[in-house]
Amino acid sequence: MSELINFDGLKDMAALLELLPERKKRMKKASAEPQTGDAMAALARALHPELQRLVIADVRQEAAGARVFRLVSDMESGTAAPAVFRAGQYLSLKIDISGVRVARPYSISSSPADAADGGFYEITIRKKDGGFLSEHAWKEWRVGTKIEASGPAGFFCVEPLRDARHIVGLAGGSGITPFRSMLKDIVETGADVKFTLLYGVNRPDEIMFKSDLEAFAAQAPDRINVHFVCCEPDAAWCGPTGFLTADSIRKLAGDPAGKSFFICGPQAMYSFLETELKQFELPKRRVRREVFGETADVSAHPDYPTDAAGKSFSMTVHCGSETTVIPANSSESALVALERAGIAPPSECRSGECGFCASILMNGKVFVIPETDRRRLAAKKFDVFHPCSSYPVTDIEVKVPLDKS
């Protein structure tokens, strides 16, 4: 339209008529080699392998009746090297126990440098923590035992763009494991961060990694401080005593203002520390908590519908083109029932966080612990639930995704 735009009309028409020939010409000239490689898919697989085939290279005794299992890649099965991880992350171990495949998350207690260039991971398991898997590990795991694991996962990591330059770690019991990784990492990388670790134990002999932690502090005295705090000290104890409280934290770690707090320990410790830390009036961004796995006694939750306690329900499970009816106890997560029946979807965190086990609740009701309900808003709207953190309170009918394997 000449009043809108002034083109050289004839040439424009010619150009139009050349568009398709140009397209054909370009395609004719191009290579016929298939592009099979995809560097970003390869990087993603290296960072987040769906499955790592590992083998136990060493087992050593740690204090408090813990064992440290050193895992290296199982070259024979095709895993070339352990995937890179960030200090504070965990592995979800996939174990077959008498025909039932279960998955449990364990923090990596070794450092990223240990895993680099075909190195190793260490995970540390205390027998007294009990549970299906730790008992099995204790009985069956030897040097040479093959273990399958997820890629490194989890968000309990120091993040320079978010966290303060001075971090206070609050550890309880076997919750020390990710902190061992973090401190070792700070020593090895020379990271520009201060870390004060307060490690609370019941008795002196429950301190794990005592000499390691002391060595890290000695190697980086200007950056790392470690304090052991004991509830029931013996006569030889000369350190601080009692629980980790607001007072003892302030005394050992100094003014809480401007510091980031990282907490990992047993469930009881979280609720206790939550109250204590309130006194510091810290912004939420200054407090990070590791997820704590499945809730020990869901019926103790104040919102739990009490009439469901101690009952057994039926769960109708659609998976692929198959339908199965299985029993489900109200005291156990839906994931446990699915695992027992051998139809569990993949899972990693067992804390409601990662969404790997996401399934559809077609009928019936489940109780989801509000504090650990990390479902997306749309997932809730469309009846998606995470079996690992959902407890049946009626008969239920669900659609679970296939396992990848």
Added chain:
Amino acid sequence: MAEGKKAKLGGACDAVIIGAGNGGLAAALALAVRGAKPLVLEQHNAPGGFATSFVRGRFEFEAALHELSSIGPENNKGGVRRFLEDEGGVDIDWVPIPEAYRVILTDSGMDARLPFGEAPFIDAIEEKVPGSREPLTRYFALCREVSGALGLLAKTASNPSPKRIMKDLKKFVAESADPFDDARRNASNVVTFLRTLPKTVDEVTLKMGIPPKAVDLLYPYWCYLGIPMSRMNFTIWAAMLIDYIDYGAWIPRLRSQEMSYAIEARVRELGGRVEYNTRVDRVLVERGRVKGVVTASGETIKTSAVIANTSPTQLYGSLVSPASEAPAAALRNVNSRKLGGAGFVVYLGLDASPVELGVNDYGYFISKTMNTDAVYGSMEKLDLVDMQATICLNNAIPDCSPPGTTIISMTTLYKPGVWDAVKPKEYAALKNRLADAMISQFDDALGTDIRSRVEEIEVATPATFARYARSFNGGIYGYELDPWDSIIPRILSEKDESYIKGLEVAGGFATMGHGFSSSLISGRSAGLKTLAGLGG
């Protein structure tokens, strides 16, 4: 899994859709509402592809969507909304974006807030750059003609007959053989359409007498197509500009994940099936016809129709099996085309309100300059890119995060290959360095201090998009829309470039180009073509 209890998908079905991204879900919906029973196989554990969200702490982040075009309000629905609601019966709570965008050019200090609607949009530019009104008014009229003609052709295209389109186009060309016959050219906006068809955006726009500073304010949407204006085809630009300015932009209230779950639920309700954790590794082809697919767990599903919500580069390069069934012409086709940008996004959950932070707009285009060649050039290095497209979700949906908090996400692009040499052990530090620079880029441009209020941070890289959506090399855009590879040449070549019977492509790499709306439309069209092939 206990031995011998492996769940099966069932051996055969009418149509298999590979991938539950926007294109795959739209294809499934188009099929399911017409009585077909598609089987959608998705490698991830949730629907959506890029149309997804994720939770960190007390924040739920939108993964990819900035805004959808072609939605429009209830009383003036755009094409995508009509498809989803009226045709598909999918109920989504749409929220309008308050304004087109705020553009900040850091070199010149230009800072402008542009509203939707042609008149207010032109007013806002005129206010910043006097003398823009007249040429911009002509420019919009031109864009509107092109957009209208494309709409006409798109309607023909949904009744798939490239032959017919070709015939129509030839007729139009013949009828306007005399370029100086103004009366005839005025008679049809198709003439304008045809004349601008081979042009780049610059070739058309820079001849209109629009002051250069006004062009700077007009161009920011370029980054949604990701190819510099010296190469971007004018037709698709005009259509996109008019769509946004006329219909506004919209997002689902519960993030784009609401849209993907809503479509998925509707597909299941209509008898379709959607299976997760199910990656398709091979598309079986025999003598040029689709025979089935094989999943990563080794299960074969027989089918005569496959819709691939993936790039043809991957499809012909590694999915078609045996490899000898990938025709040389198909491989030449994908190799001749340029892959679009790979994504890099910084997601921030901040512990202050937007007002406290001084972040009062929804969409920001922050760029050194609006020299799109220079900005595009900066995407070729593994360093801070000259432009970021940033959204503050709370300024469209105030309660999207808890009171006193804010969600911001900053997006930029890298050219394919830029990330190829990154080693896993450098990865975390690299992410951090680039995210750090983008936060400074934002704070410096706005004079804000979001840096000190970070409660949650997550960073998505090309590897992240490759991981969750299997996008080829982490690309978030499809093939670049040069004039020779823009929508019309693609439509006109569809028949010639259909290499395997029973195989259609949906999503950002399909005919309509990338973007949420385009992918939904191309998915619908792939569904319709498949249905025609099934004899439905």
